[in-house]
Amino acid sequence: LSICGKLCYAIGGAPNQVAGSAAAFFLQIYLLDIAHITPFHASLVLFIGKASGAVTDPVAGFFISKSRWTKIGRLMPWMLACTPFTVVSYFFMWYLPPFVSGRVAWYLIFYCLFQALTTLFQVPYSALTMFLSTDQKERDSATAYRMTMEVLGTLIGAALQGQIVASAHVSHHCTVNPPGNTTDSWHHPPSFPDPSDPLSHQVIYMIAAGVIGGVYLLGIIILFLGVKEKDDPYALNSDRAIPFCKGLGLTMKHGPYVKLTASFLLISTAVQLEQSNFVLFCTHAADLRNHFQYLVVTILVSAAVSIPFWQKFLQRFGKKCAACGISWMIPFAVMLVTIPNLILAYLVAFVSGLSIAASLLLPWSMLPDVVDNFRLQNPHGKGHETIFYSSYVFFTKMSAGIGLGISAAGLEFTGYKPGICRQSNDVILTLKILIGAVPAVLILAGLFILLFYPITEESRKETKLALEELR
Numbered sequence: 001l002s003i004c005g006k007l008c009y010a011i012g013g014a015p016n017q018v019a020g021s022a023a024a025f026f027l028q029i030y031l032l033d034i035a036h037i038t039p040f041h042a043s044l045v046l047f048i049g050k051a052s053g054a055v056t057d058p059v060a061g062f063f064i065s066k067s068r069w070t071k072i073g074r075l076m077p078w079m080l081a082c083t084p085f086t087v088v089s090y091f092f093m094w095y096l097p098p099f100v101s102g103r104v105a106w107y108l109i110f111y112c113l114f115q116a117l118t119t120l121f122q123v124p125y126s127a128l129t130m131f132l133s134t135d136q137k138e139r140d141s142a143t144a145y146r147m148t149m150e151v152l153g154t155l156i157g158a159a160l161q162g163q164i165v166a167s168a169h170v171s172h173h174c175t176v177n178p179p180g181n182t183t184d185s186w187h188h189p190p191s192f193p194d195p196s197d198p199l200s201h202q203v204i205y206m207i208a209a210g211v212i213g214g215v216y217l218l219g220i221i222i223l224f225l226g227v228k229e230k231d232d233p234y235a236l237n238s239d240r241a242i243p244f245c246k247g248l249g250l251t252m253k254h255g256p257y258v259k260l261t262a263s264f265l266l267i268s269t270a271v272q273l274e275q276s277n278f279v280l281f282c283t284h285a286a287d288l289r290n291h292f293q294y295l296v297v298t299i300l301v302s303a304a305v306s307i308p309f310w311q312k313f314l315q316r317f318g319k320k321c322a323a324c325g326i327s328w329m330i331p332f333a334v335m336l337v338t339i340p341n342l343i344l345a346y347l348v349a350f351v352s353g354l355s356i357a358a359s360l361l362l363p364w365s366m367l368p369d370v371v372d373n374f375r376l377q378n379p380h381g382k383g384h385e386t387i388f389y390s391s392y393v394f395f396t397k398m399s400a401g402i403g404l405g406i407s408a409a410g411l412e413f414t415g416y417k418p419g420i421c422r423q424s425n426d427v428i429l430t431l432k433i434l435i436g437a438v439p440a441v442l443i444l445a446g447l448f449i450l451l452f453y454p455i456t457e458e459s460r461k462e463t464k465l466a467l468e469e470l471r
Contacts, residue, residue: 001138008226009132010145012079013125014153015219016118019090019212021157023114024275025296026165027093028408029283031107032418034201035096039416041104043408045111046276050401053115054394058248060123061390065247073229075124075131082120083220087213089113094209096202119393125223127389129368131230136464139368144311147361151307155300157212162293164208165201247387250378257370259453261392264363265399266446267326270439271359272400273407274333274352277434280411284423285431286340295349302353303360310361318457319366322358323450329355330440337436367392369455372463407434 031042060078067074093110097103132142251257278299282292314322332348371388378384414426 001133001142005132005227006142006145007149008222009128009142010149012219012223012227013122013146014149014156015212015216016122016125017150017153018157018160018215019086019114020118021154021275021300022161022208022212023093024272025158025279026161027111028276028404029279030094030165030205032280032411032416034205035103035107036418037104037107039408039412043405043412045104045107046408047401047405048108049111049115050397050404052112053119054397054401056116056119057123057390057394057397060120061386064124064127064386064390065384072224073131075128076224076227076229078124079121080220080224082117083216086114086117086121087216089117090216091206091209091213094202094205096205115397119397122393123386123390126364126393127386128227128229129364130371132227134467136368136372136460140311140315140365143365143368144307144361147357147364148304148307151300151304151357151360155297155304156215158296158300159293160211161208162296164211165204247384248391251374251384251387251391254370254374254377256373256453256455257388257392259449260363260366260370261395263446263450263453264359265395266442266449267359268363268396269399269403270442270446271356273403273434273439273442274329274356276404277407277431281431281435282345285428285435286336286345288340288342288345291342291345295345298346298349299353299356302350303357304353306354306357307361310358314362314365319362319369320450320453320456323362323447325358326355326362327443327447330443334436334440337432363392366453366455369460369463372467373455373459376463376466407438410434 028042028046031037031045032039037045064075064078067078070077072080089110093107093114095106095110097106129139129142129146133139278296279292282288282295288295310322310325313325329348329352332344332351336344336348367388371384374384374388410430411427414430415424416427417423
């Protein structure tokens with residue numbers, strides 16, 4: 001694979017991360033503080049939206065596995081077709097409708113559409129890795145390029161969104177130190193945005209949505225022009241496509257896949273909880289409302305810079321060993337929760353970026369090894385790649401949706417009130433638990449399961465030789 005081809009492949013997936021990052025960091029606080037939806041309704045929007053994306057994964061995998069080869073490939077037409085609709089749904093997801101009673105339904109519809117459409121892009125895009133090359137090193141290299149660009153996309157999304165919309169979350173009467181009696185702060189009325197103001201909060205969010213929509217269009221053009229999909233480089237002449245239901249059953253019984261999915265299901269849920277609650281934590285629990293956008297950028301710069309390091313690390317010490325880096329964020333996050341401090345917050349942001357980079361790179365680097373292992377055990381079947389990728393994304397999205405729904409519902413239960421300077425002590429404690437204790441438990445549980453993952457560096461080499469003999 002040429003460097004240009006790897007770059008074009010990597011750039012093609014970045015827009016999904018740009019939009020996903022903006023939504024992960026800012027959608028919850030937007031729904032609560034700008035749209036003034038209750039935490040319970042926000043939890044419904046987040047959970048059902050994620051669930052709709054998750055349900056779309058196996059459906060997309062089914063139809064993609066049935067699609068025929070065209071002049072531009074089997075996967076590329078899906079990515080081209082869904083991109084314009086993704087841009088439209090993303091824009092309206094950040095639009096504040098003039099009516100109040102139907103806002104929950106509005107955001108639910110467009111967030112569900114956005115999640116479903118991004119899935120229709122992500123499933124064929126992630127499966128495309130298997131159709132770039134049959135060489136494991138080349139695939140790992142392409143995955144590293146992709147992860148680097150996706151982390152940069154995440155950085156761009158959070159930075160763009162953070163810098164554009166920061167003014168919407170800085171209230172002048174909240175910048176002074178609150179009085180000793182915290183109950184006084186409850187008398188500040190929520191500051192609803194003025195629709196007649198051209199720089200009002202909802203207009204600012206729509207500007208950000210328009211910019212990110214343009215990034216989507218640029219990314220798909222580069223992907224289409226720079227990447228050539230190969231027609232099933234793994235297939236033998238006698239191969240027949242595995243029926244979807246049968247393939248899904250075989251996938252769910254494949255031991256390495258089950259252990260990998262269970263492990264990173266927990267880890268990705270932890271990362272999602274950190275992302276979605278970090279801005280709320282900085283704003284309401286750590287008195288860092290004027291620094292949250294810079295802390296988010298610090299996290300993502302650290303993640304982007306460390307991707308090449310993790311790629312070299314896993315090549316030298318193995319992928320299971322590299323997974324230990326995911327746990328680095330735990331002690332620092334606990335320290336930030338117990339000792340809120342600006343300098344410590346930046347240190348936590350930096351270390352968290354290192355851990356997030358490892359959690360992003362490893363599953364997508366290990367999944368092709370699982371597919372190869374399955375291929376070796378089922379040598380006369382083809383078309384199973386999209387089943388593996390779609391079902392993996394299904395489980396991670398569903399778990400993330402459950403986690404986000406529970407976290408938002410927890411804020412509702414403890415009495416979160418939008419638009420006020422200082423939340424109750426129960427809300428602050430809930431945010432600390434969601435940032436510190438819950439991700440720590442999930443990450444440790446995920447790493448424990450990963451200990452039983454059977455594919456080692458030696459078995460990868462043996463699988464590679466055996467597949468070359470088959471071909």
